[in-house]
Amino acid sequence: MCFTPSSTRVSGAGVASVKRAPVGLYLASGWLLVCLFSAVFGDFFPLPKWDEFDYDNLGLPLFSEGHLLGTDYDGSDVLSGLVHGARTSLGISFTAVFIGSVIGGLLGIVSAYRRGWVDSVVTMYFNVSLAIPTIVLTLVMVALFATPDIGDPSAGWPRELVLIISLTLVIIPILGRLARGSALSWSGRDFVLVAESIGMKKRSILWTHIIPNVLPAMMSVAFLAAGVVIVIEGGLAILGVGANPGASWGSMLAKNRGELAIAPHTTLVPAGIIALTVMALNYFGDYFRLRIDDRESRI
Amino acid sequence: MRFQVAIRNLAKAALVLFLVTFSISILVRFLPGDPIEILMPFATEEGRAALRAELGLDVNVVQYYFRWLSDLLRGDFGVWYASTGDGGGVPVRSMLAIALPRSLLIMLYTMVVSLVFAVPLGIFLAYRAETRTDRTISNVLFTISSIPNFAIGLGLAFVVGVQLDLLPVIGYVPFAESPSEHFKSLVMPLVSLSVGLVATFSRLLRVDTIATLREDFVTMASSKGLSNSWILWRHVLRPSSSTLMTSAALQMGALIGGAVVIESIFALNGFGMLLASAIATRQYLAIQSLVALIAIAYIVFNLIVDVLYAIVDPRVRGGRG
Numbered sequence: 001m002c003f004t005p006s007s008t009r010v011s012g013a014g015v016a017s018v019k020r021a022p023v024g025l026y027l028a029s030g031w032l033l034v035c036l037f038s039a040v041f042g043d044f045f046p047l048p049k050w051d052e053f054d055y056d057n058l059g060l061p062l063f064s065e066g067h068l069l070g071t072d073y074d075g076s077d078v079l080s081g082l083v084h085g086a087r088t089s090l091g092i093s094f095t096a097v098f099i100g101s102v103i104g105g106l107l108g109i110v111s112a113y114r115r116g117w118v119d120s121v122v123t124m125y126f127n128v129s130l131a132i133p134t135i136v137l138t139l140v141m142v143a144l145f146a147t148p149d150i151g152d153p154s155a156g157w158p159r160e161l162v163l164i165i166s167l168t169l170v171i172i173p174i175l176g177r178l179a180r181g182s183a184l185s186w187s188g189r190d191f192v193l194v195a196e197s198i199g200m201k202k203r204s205i206l207w208t209h210i211i212p213n214v215l216p217a218m219m220s221v222a223f224l225a226a227g228v229v230i231v232i233e234g235g236l237a238i239l240g241v242g243a244n245p246g247a248s249w250g251s252m253l254a255k256n257r258g259e260l261a262i263a264p265h266t267t268l269v270p271a272g273i274i275a276l277t278v279m280a281l282n283y284f285g286d287y288f289r290l291r292i293d294d295r296e297s298r299i
Numbered sequence: 300m301r302f303q304v305a306i307r308n309l310a311k312a313a314l315v316l317f318l319v320t321f322s323i324s325i326l327v328r329f330l331p332g333d334p335i336e337i338l339m340p341f342a343t344e345e346g347r348a349a350l351r352a353e354l355g356l357d358v359n360v361v362q363y364y365f366r367w368l369s370d371l372l373r374g375d376f377g378v379w380y381a382s383t384g385d386g387g388g389v390p391v392r393s394m395l396a397i398a399l400p401r402s403l404l405i406m407l408y409t410m411v412v413s414l415v416f417a418v419p420l421g422i423f424l425a426y427r428a429e430t431r432t433d434r435t436i437s438n439v440l441f442t443i444s445s446i447p448n449f450a451i452g453l454g455l456a457f458v459v460g461v462q463l464d465l466l467p468v469i470g471y472v473p474f475a476e477s478p479s480e481h482f483k484s485l486v487m488p489l490v491s492l493s494v495g496l497v498a499t500f501s502r503l504l505r506v507d508t509i510a511t512l513r514e515d516f517v518t519m520a521s522s523k524g525l526s527n528s529w530i531l532w533r534h535v536l537r538p539s540s541s542t543l544m545t546s547a548a549l550q551m552g553a554l555i556g557g558a559v560v561i562e563s564i565f566a567l568n569g570f571g572m573l574l575a576s577a578i579a580t581r582q583y584l585a586i587q588s589l590v591a592l593i594a595i596a597y598i599v600f601n602l603i604v605d606v607l608y609a610i611v612d613p614r615v616r617g618g619r620g
Contacts, residue, residue, distance in 0.1 A: 231447040235560040271450040
């Protein structure tokens with residue numbers, strides 16, 4: 001095949017996979033729970049507001065009194081920025097991945113099910129979107145729709161909305177191809193052939209045999225995709241087209257990047273938080289994949 | 300058979316290329332905001348009309364697209380309009396002449412560095428598969444592969460560039476100017492880009508090598524009394540490397556525009572930064588030409604993957620695989 005992304009290849013089916021210590025899984029779930037909790041209940045934490053500038057305390061180091069993780073160059077509290085950033089970063093990421101999985105999954109499964117010209121058109125769409133690097137696609141989208149007029153930065157759609165839309169466009173072909181490939185491979189399995197031979201309707205085969213088996217594979221990739229989206233959002237912020245300054249983890253580090261020599265924690269702490277979160281999401285995705293491999297080898 | 304497959308793949312590639320560039324045309328043409336306002340804010344009516352004609356905004360999108368395409372095929376990538384807003388500018392081609400070689404070099408170095416580390420590591424892990432060493436290193440690699448490259452870049456810039464003051468944090472020095480400074484300016488960007496790739500590549504190679512080690516011809520070779528390292532390097536590596544090659548080739552395509560964040564952190568002004576500033580300053584013709592180049596790179600590397608498959612794995616030749 002001409003266009004086969006390496007990421008969708010399911011290799012070795014559990015044979016060569018490494019058994020990961022469950023302690024990693026506990027740490028990962030613990031961390032994600034902390035992030036989710038901050039994202040939902042962050043407003044009730046006893047912290048200064050993230051967009052409130054404490055002009056008497058500019059660039060405080062880590063572990064200062066009243067500011068546990070210090071402040072940045074215009075006096076906003078780093079910890080409360082991180083707590084608020086969890087809502088923006090995870091909100092953008094999970095929304096984009098959820099919508100992208102639903103649309104991509106539907107497209108992929110329908111095209112595997114209908115075959116013919118529908119399949120050709122959908123596959124071509126996936127290939128075309130994959131031919132543009134994700135960062136370039138999102139860069140064009142965000143720059144053009146969020147700031148249509150460079151003279152007037154307030155014009156255009158809200159940044160977060162444009163980010164969600166463009167990142168959804170990134171996710172659709174990735175999960176769509178996975179869903180299509182997975183649906184195709186399941187439709188060749190013996191139990192599907194048996195179901196067909198006893199006269200079961202194609203539509204009910206789809207619902208009872210194909211979709212329930214495609215979903216777990218999509219779940220595991222969706223976790224990885226959520227991490228990828230957080231990273232892309234961070235990259236876009238560094239390029240100056242992310243969420244509003246300081247509003248997400250990525251835009252926090254982008255805002256403070258110039259002060260790396262003076263107040264390194266204001267950049268490196270958000271960068272570390274992004275890394276930890278992506279790590280945790282990858283652990284989850286990998287855990288799901290191992291469980292699916294185990295299950296598939298038994299079917 | 301083989302010829303037909305090649306023709307079909309080429310036709311598909313051409314179609315993808317057409318659709319990518321044409322959708323960029325549509326996107327550029329139906330954007331909110333008037334490009335003339337941005338490129339030439341102080342111009343007279345005649346000046347605006349002239350620029351409108353030059354950009355092809357006076358014709359419909361299909362004519363616009365084919366005008367741009369025929370210019371591109373003749374080597375004309377369009378004009379980069381100056382920020383003075385009077386409609387003057389420099390050819391995009393001359394800007395590409397500076398930025399593209401940098402990005403290609405960075406891509407090449409990154410690939411060489413990543414493979415030099417990943418191949419021995421992957422083989423070693425497969426050789427020691429399921430031992431404590433393998434488990435520990437594999438877990439570490441898994442963890443490392445999830446650190447975003449900009450986090451590594453920023454961390455390095457702080458520790459190596461600011462605290463230890465060993466390497467310059469920003470800027471690019473051409474090889475011709477000073478080879479030693481050239482490599483010094485690229486060490487941190489290369490490490491940032493390579494760490495994740497080493498982890499990814501060695502994990503891929505490990506899995507495939509473990510599968511190859513189970514094959515009969517390996518048992519045969521070792522029963523002939525060949526040494527382990529001879530078997531691993533001469534018999535096992537080649538049939539195990541097809542996934543690695545696919546991944547590497549696709550990464551090469553992705554690195555041309557996708558290294559833009561690292562280019563931005565270390566102020567390398569490569570292709571990615573050129574595209575980013577084209578987007579930021581609404582250089583419509585430049586955006587279109589640069590994205591087309593990226594799509595061409597992606598498609599060319601995909602075709603290379605197909606050819607490499609045939610070279611590396613004889614089973615694929617002639618469509619028998």
